[in-house]
Amino acid sequence: MTPGSFVALSMILFVIGAVGVLVRRNAMVIFMCVELMLNAVNLAFVAFARLHANLDGQVIAFFVMVVAAAEVVVGLAILMAIFRARRSASVDEANLLKY
Amino acid sequence: MSGVLAAGQATSAGASVTFWVLAVISVAAGLGMVLARRAVHCAVLLAVVMLSLAVLYAVAGAPFLAFVQIIVYTGAVLMLFLFVLMIVGVSARDSMRETIAGQRLAAGVAGIGLLVLLSLIVGHAAIGPAAPPSPQYGTNNLRGLATLIFTRYVFPFEVTAALLITAALGAMVLAHRERTTPKPTQRELSQQRVSGAHPSPLPGPGVFARHNAVDFPALLPDGTPAPLSVSPVLARERGSSAAQLPPGGGTGDDEGAAGRPQIAGAEPEEARP
Numbered sequence: 001m002t003p004g005s006f007v008a009l010s011m012i013l014f015v016i017g018a019v020g021v022l023v024r025r026n027a028m029v030i031f032m033c034v035e036l037m038l039n040a041v042n043l044a045f046v047a048f049a050r051l052h053a054n055l056d057g058q059v060i061a062f063f064v065m066v067v068a069a070a071e072v073v074v075g076l077a078i079l080m081a082i083f084r085a086r087r088s089a090s091v092d093e094a095n096l097l098k099y
Numbered sequence: 100m101s102g103v104l105a106a107g108q109a110t111s112a113g114a115s116v117t118f119w120v121l122a123v124i125s126v127a128a129g130l131g132m133v134l135a136r137r138a139v140h141c142a143v144l145l146a147v148v149m150l151s152l153a154v155l156y157a158v159a160g161a162p163f164l165a166f167v168q169i170i171v172y173t174g175a176v177l178m179l180f181l182f183v184l185m186i187v188g189v190s191a192r193d194s195m196r197e198t199i200a201g202q203r204l205a206a207g208v209a210g211i212g213l214l215v216l217l218s219l220i221v222g223h224a225a226i227g228p229a230a231p232p233s234p235q236y237g238t239n240n241l242r243g244l245a246t247l248i249f250t251r252y253v254f255p256f257e258v259t260a261a262l263l264i265t266a267a268l269g270a271m272v273l274a275h276r277e278r279t280t281p282k283p284t285q286r287e288l289s290q291q292r293v294s295g296a297h298p299s300p301l302p303g304p305g306v307f308a309r310h311n312a313v314d315f316p317a318l319l320p321d322g323t324p325a326p327l328s329v330s331p332v333l334a335r336e337r338g339s340s341a342a343q344l345p346p347g348g349g350t351g352d353d354e355g356a357a358g359r360p361q362i363a364g365a366e367p368e369e370a371r372p
Binding site: 016028042043077 | 133142274276
């Protein structure tokens with residue numbers, strides 16, 4: 001169980017999140033996949049902090065968590081506003097600017 | 100000395116077991132999150148991923164981050180997700196209809212490509228064993244992090260405060276809804292209440308039935324199930340209880356406007372395949 005295995009796990013989780021963002025069309029689920037990607041990156045930060053015996057990586061991961069929380073709050077508020085206007089949470093339904 | 104070494108090896112063996120178990124769990128939950136059709140299932144599976152990552156942080160020598168992960172992510176962010184899901188509609192499913200032809204295939208290919216690319220990068224990097232544990236890890240982790248945050252990273256930390264306040268204000272502004280109709284008075288509310296077909300309260304679910312679950316329709320005195328006793332969302336969602344409703348009895352959708360307050364999640368569903 002070296003830091004390398006942590007990095008490999010974080011890589012796999014990141015790819016899963018990226019595929020989820022591409023495949024899913026419910027905006028909520030897309031948000032969750034973005035959260036999964038952020039978590040994967042945090043895991044890589046923690047692994048590298050462990051690798052170098054340096055706490056800077058953990059501080060960065062902490063800041064990533066803060067920014068992710070702010071992002072989720074604003075994103076979900078936007079989602080609610082869109083839902084009120086369009087009665088749908090699907091990213092395909094927000095097509096008023098199309099054509 | 101040998102006892103200390105043996106203890107160190109035992110903890111590292113336990114750490115590897117923890118790592119592999121949690122790695123399998125988190126990857127499986129992540130895959131399930133991408134594949135699950137209901138948004139609520141996705142949220143719960145994401146909670147599994149986040150909790151296992153929290154334990155992994157603790158294993159990797161970041162106990163503070165482990166607790167922040169549980170408190171902030173699992174406790175706050177995911178609960179926010181669930182609350183908004185309840186507003187936006189629990190019953191919303193992803194439609195399986197592809198709007199862009201071949202999007203899934205392209206996404207799968209792109210995902211495999213990204214995985215190969217990242218594996219090549221990680222494989223080429225020489226990631227050695229972890230550095231010898233320094234006093235910054237373990238019980239002194241909090242002190243070390245606090246020193247860093249309040250000395251070297253104090254300016255980003257202050258900027259974070261501004262970011263959080265901006266985010267909170269933005270969320271309040273975005274989620275705020277101006278009242279466009281006058282607030283109904285008590286008199287109007289009482290008139291609405293008795294104007295429908297059901298001036299009395301609707302029957303509760305499960306009354307005189309075999310179960311008292313909320314999705315189980317109550318039985319009327321003549322033994323027939325009362326479709327009005329089940330929330331339209333549940334009656335539509337649960338195939339079992341919908342099957343027990345009499346055919347043509349409806350799920351209370353038409354009477355719902357009169358007697359039952361509209362549930363926010365009862366919007367028309369997306370097109371099913």
